[in-house]
Amino acid sequence: MTDLAPSDRRVLLVTGMSGAGKSTALRRLEDMGWETVDNLPLSLFEKLFETSEPLDPTKTERSIAIGIDSRTRGFDANAIVERVKSLNAASALDIETLFLDCTESELERRFSETRRRHPLALDRPAAHGIALERELMTPLRRWAEHLVDTTDSSTNDLQKDIRARFGSEALEELVVTVISFGFARGILRNADLLFDMRFLRNPHWDEQLRAHTGLDPQVGDYIAEDPAYDEALQRIEELVVMLLPRYQAEGKSYVTVGFGCTGGRHRSVHVAERVGERLREAGFSPTVSHRDLAFPSLDSVERVGAGENGTAGE
Incomplete structure (x- = not known):
């Protein structure tokens, strides 16, 4: 502060x-x-x-x-x-x-x-x-x-x-936190806004991308090829940018926005980084963190909630 x-x-x-x-x-x-x-x-x-x-x-x-x-x-x-x-x-x-x-x-x-x-x-x-x-x-x-x-x-x-x-502008600045996480390791608690990104194509099932994360450009490019990507992310960003001032007007000091995917290493990480940058452009100062990024990328984890076969999340 x-x-x-x-x-x-x-x-x-x-x-x-x-x-x-x-x-x-x-x-x-x-x-x-x-x-x-x-x-x-x-x-x-x-x-x-x-x-x-x-x-x-x-x-x-x-x-x-x-x-x-x-x-x-x-x-x-x-x-x-x-x-x-x-x-x-x-x-x-x-x-x-x-x-x-x-x-x-x-x-x-x-x-x-x-x-x-x-x-x-x-x-x-x-x-x-x-x-x-x-x-x-x-x-x-x-x-x-x-x-x-x-x-x-x-x-x-x-x-x-x-x-x-x-109110002081310095003290009243809304504290925004954007967090990525994996549903397979438990839902993010205490999030004010939570978005499930498991509808996007999953880089885990691409052998060349599996070891990478949502911080890597090639992973982001792969996710962005999903037909729903552009419209969905635009609408999510517009919604978050619209809601944050409303939370602030109601006196809320802290807002946490969560983005989840299956393992918490690819889709949610990429989207959290993108939305964090969009919020900075809108005048906010979000802190972006990745809860499950340090965990290994495992087929058994990715299959949780992804269907019976290994390609269901694609």
Whole structure:
């Protein structure tokens, strides 16, 4: 994963109404590579930055998000605003504030459905705690640079919003892995997309090609002579190129694309290499690996799933 550029490093105060999505926001930020601290006592707020090597936008520290709400020990919204102002003035930091808001009726519904007690109304109706918290939070809401209303948002909607606002291009780059494998040695587990290439002609049954692999040009030429090769590979490449941005838009960080053939040395290897190159042309940075390439090419392995006679895979 690429290090953040100095201008990408941020310090974010995450606060808002209980039930509005603070925990979801912090989890999403953590998934994006941020360091997160939740419900930090205010007495320790400054100490977080009092290190021998202070958090400095010119150095290599990760961005950090600090969760604070009405449950925080010593909570005082006005005092928090003043502390943030002082830290911004006394250091090279620019502490931003994210305030997560939600309507009273929706918050009441959420507390009712989850059967959680509002932190400010443990023995009273949730509406009482919501009203009290709204009053306590007003200074922070007015101060916040980022105001997100989650009334009509799902958890997924909020995660997308956080990613759009605070995502770094370096950290959010989709990690794509393309792997070849042989079905005879077990299916590839945990693949997001898996393609069976056993419909292509099999170089194993050509004595001059058997000892070679899908990395060799003559093997690739042999496979490419299959009548289905051009159209099938073009469609597969178009599908993968179309789907990867969709996975990324849904917040997925890692995608594995698997290509299998019988033994995992010829067809799947060639196709994995070709698709990897196509993905690089499309702007991705895939890692291509070959799970079973080191295994010997054996007739007994190639006959698994290839039919009764030795030429069935051709």
